Amino acid sequence: MISKQAIARLSIYKRSLQLLRESGVEQVSSQTLGRIVGINPAQIRKDLAYLGSFGVKKVGYNTDRLVAILSQALGVTEVQKVILVGAGNIGRALLSYKGFAKQGINIVAAFDIDPAKRHGEGFSIPVYPLDKMRDFIRKSQIRIAVIAVPAQSAQEVADNLVSAGIRGILNFAPIAVSVPPEVIVSYVNLATELERLVYFVSATDIRKTEVRR
Amino acid sequence: MISKQAIARLSIYKRSLQLLRESGVEQVSSQTLGRIVGINPAQIRKDLAYLGSFGVKKVGYNTDRLVAILSQALGVTEVQKVILVGAGNIGRALLSYKGFAKQGINIVAAFDIDPAKRHGEGFSIPVYPLDKMRDFIRKSQIRIAVIAVPAQSAQEVADNLVSAGIRGILNFAPIAVSVPPEVIVSYVNLATELERLVYFVSATDIRKTEVRR
DNA sequence: TCCATATTGTGAAAGGAGTTACAATAAGCC
DNA sequence: GGCTTATTGTAACTCCTTTCACAATATGGA
Known part of the structure; x- marks a missing residue:
C-alpha cells in the first residue's frame, strides 16, 4: 500500500x-x-x-x-473527467486554468445555483444549473468533483455529489465535510497555507526547513 | 519544535x-x-x-x-500583509477571495507584468507593474508573497522577491523554485491534488482513508 | 577484455507522528 | 461534604516515513 x-x-x-x-x-x-x-x-x-x-x-x-x-500508476493515462461545483472566484479560476489538460485532467462541466454565474466570459466549459448535476454525473459517469462553493453550502453539495455516485472530492470550502468512508475528500485551504507561512516566517529562530506539501 | x-x-x-x-x-x-x-x-x-x-x-x-x-501562536493577532505576483486567473481569484480577512491575512497589493491585467473589474486591491514591486516590499515591509505566475517565470519572480526581502513564498506555479535556506516556500499544486484523488479513486480496492492535508 | 565508477535497488537504522491508555482533577449532584 | 464522572495532559507505544549505507551491476574507457 x-x-x-x-x-x-x-x-x-x-x-x-x-x-x-x-x-x-x-x-x-x-x-x-x-x-x-x-x-x-x-x-x-x-x-x-x-x-x-x-x-x-x-x-x-x-x-x-x-x-x-x-x-x-496515477491513473491518468486516459483523460480523467472532473466536474466543478461553484463558479465563483475560485471556480472560475479553475475553469480558466490551462494546466490540467497537460496532466490528463479535464474539467468537463461546472454547476452553479446562481444564473448570473452561468454566463461566463467565453469559457469553453459549460456552466449548468445545480439541478442538472445529478443527471450529468450519472450519464457521464463522473467520479471526481471539485467543491468551490461557500462554506455554508459545502456539506449539502457534498451530500448531493455522494448520492449521485461521486467517489472523490477536492474541497476548496474552508470547512470539513462529512462523507461515507468509501468517498475520499481532499482539502485545499488557502488561508491555512498562508497561516502556516505566517507562522514559520514569524518564528524568530530561522529555520532551514523548506515547507513542501 | x-x-x-x-x-x-x-x-x-x-x-x-x-x-x-x-x-x-x-x-x-x-x-x-x-x-x-x-x-x-x-x-x-x-x-x-x-x-x-x-x-x-x-x-x-x-x-x-x-x-x-x-x-x-500562528502570528495573526495583527493583520499580516501579503502581496500577490501575477494577476492571471488564480491571482484574480485570490484577490476576490473574501475569506482571508477573517483569518487576519490581507492582500495589500498585486503585481503583474501585463498592463491589461492591471485594469481589474473593480478590485479594491491595486494591481501595479512588476517594476514597482521591490520598492513596495521594502517600504511596506512585506514578508510574505504569493506567486501565481506561469511556471517559466516563477524562478525569476522568486529571485526578485527574495532579494527584496521576502521571507515566505506561497507558490502556485507548478514548479519547484530554488531559494536560500532561510526563505520558506510552500506549494499549492492543483493538478497534484487532483491526481492524488484520481489515484485513490481509481485504486480498485476501496480505502477507508480520508485524505487530509 | 578488464577495470574504474556512477548509479540503482533495498535492508537496516533513525526519526517522527499519531494513538492508546491512564492518572490527575475539576464540576456537579445527592 | 463526599462521590461520581467527564475531561484534560502526558507517558508509552506503535506505526509509518525518511534517510543512510552498501552490495550489485551496467557502462565506458583503456
Whole structure:
C-alpha cells in the first residue's frame, strides 16, 4: 500500500520529468531529479522501485518511459473527467486554468445555483444549473468533483455529489465535510497555507526547513 | 519544535472555533472539536498542550480564549500583509477571495507584468507593474508573497522577491523554485491534488482513508 | 577484455507522528 | 461534604516515513 504523500511525490516527479523531456533530456538519475524537485534521491528511488524496476545502473531512468509509468500508476493515462461545483472566484479560476489538460485532467462541466454565474466570459466549459448535476454525473459517469462553493453550502453539495455516485472530492470550502468512508475528500485551504507561512516566517529562530506539501 | 502538519491543524482548529464562537458556543471539549474537524481528540489535546495548559478538566476549552491563543501562536493577532505576483486567473481569484480577512491575512497589493491585467473589474486591491514591486516590499515591509505566475517565470519572480526581502513564498506555479535556506516556500499544486484523488479513486480496492492535508 | 565508477535497488537504522491508555482533577449532584 | 464522572495532559507505544549505507551491476574507457 502506497502512502498518500508518496502519491503526491509521484505527481511531482511526473511534472518535472515532462519538463525535462520537453527540453530533450532522455535520461535522468535519481540524484539529478532529486536536486530539481528538492527530494532525497533515495526517497525517489524507493518511490519508483515500488512501481517496478526500470532504472539502469550507471545511467539512471529514461524520462519518456518514466512519464508513461507514472501516468499509468496515477491513473491518468486516459483523460480523467472532473466536474466543478461553484463558479465563483475560485471556480472560475479553475475553469480558466490551462494546466490540467497537460496532466490528463479535464474539467468537463461546472454547476452553479446562481444564473448570473452561468454566463461566463467565453469559457469553453459549460456552466449548468445545480439541478442538472445529478443527471450529468450519472450519464457521464463522473467520479471526481471539485467543491468551490461557500462554506455554508459545502456539506449539502457534498451530500448531493455522494448520492449521485461521486467517489472523490477536492474541497476548496474552508470547512470539513462529512462523507461515507468509501468517498475520499481532499482539502485545499488557502488561508491555512498562508497561516502556516505566517507562522514559520514569524518564528524568530530561522529555520532551514523548506515547507513542501 | 512544532511540525508543519501541527501548524496546519492549529489553523483548522482556529477556523472551526471561530465558527463555534459565532454560534454562541463558549466551551468545547477536545472530543467535540475532534468530531467537527475530523481529528483524533488526543491529537488535538497534544497540539494545544504544546501551546500551554488552559483546558479545564470536565469542561473543556473556552472557545474565545482558544481562538486568541491560536491566533497568537500562528502570528495573526495583527493583520499580516501579503502581496500577490501575477494577476492571471488564480491571482484574480485570490484577490476576490473574501475569506482571508477573517483569518487576519490581507492582500495589500498585486503585481503583474501585463498592463491589461492591471485594469481589474473593480478590485479594491491595486494591481501595479512588476517594476514597482521591490520598492513596495521594502517600504511596506512585506514578508510574505504569493506567486501565481506561469511556471517559466516563477524562478525569476522568486529571485526578485527574495532579494527584496521576502521571507515566505506561497507558490502556485507548478514548479519547484530554488531559494536560500532561510526563505520558506510552500506549494499549492492543483493538478497534484487532483491526481492524488484520481489515484485513490481509481485504486480498485476501496480505502477507508480520508485524505487530509 | 578488464577495470574504474556512477548509479540503482533495498535492508537496516533513525526519526517522527499519531494513538492508546491512564492518572490527575475539576464540576456537579445527592 | 463526599462521590461520581467527564475531561484534560502526558507517558508509552506503535506505526509509518525518511534517510543512510552498501552490495550489485551496467557502462565506458583503456
